[in-house]
Amino acid sequence: MKPATAAKKLGILLSAAPAEFQEGEVSRSELNALLTDPPEWLAELKRNGPHPRPVVAARLGVSIAGLARGGLDADLTTEEIKQMLVEMPAWLVTERATQAAVRDENARVKFERAAKAEARAKRERSAR
Incomplete structure (x- = not known):
């Protein structure tokens, strides 16, 4: 899926995400992994x-x-x-x-x- 769609599903601003997330495609399994075990950058964005x-x-x-x-x-x-x-x-x-x-x-x-x-x-x- 497009990064904008993934950001929306994650509840984050795409512009605040790291460049590699903004520029790449996100598979359903990658999205599920981000939801179940968020990396530090995602946890920080969701928190602050x-x-x-x-x-x-x-x-x-x-x-x-x-x-x-x-x-x-x-x-x-x-x-x-x-x-x-x-x-x-x-x-x-x-x-x-x-x-x-x-x-x-x-x-x-x-x-x-x-x-x-x-x-x-x-x-x-x-x-x-």
Whole structure:
């Protein structure tokens, strides 16, 4: 696979990876080896960054769109993420609340669908 695809699957920034990783192809077995037994450079990148936007969003507890709405388009290090969580800018508070509301709504819909499916199954059993 292309290095960009492998970096995405590993959750790292391709530009922060070593040149030999950026320039070569990565086989499925090599990717699995990197996932199960990461070399020091990969462990360091995952630990300290810089992190790609999906990882930054997850660590901040917001969506990628929330990062964009907050005007945050740079890749952040772990220290910068921690600092942002300490400072809690207004946009981050708002986006975290939005993300929590979305999670709650998704849970409500999932519960409602499960209840409807159970009621449907119960009706079908009693109709037999």
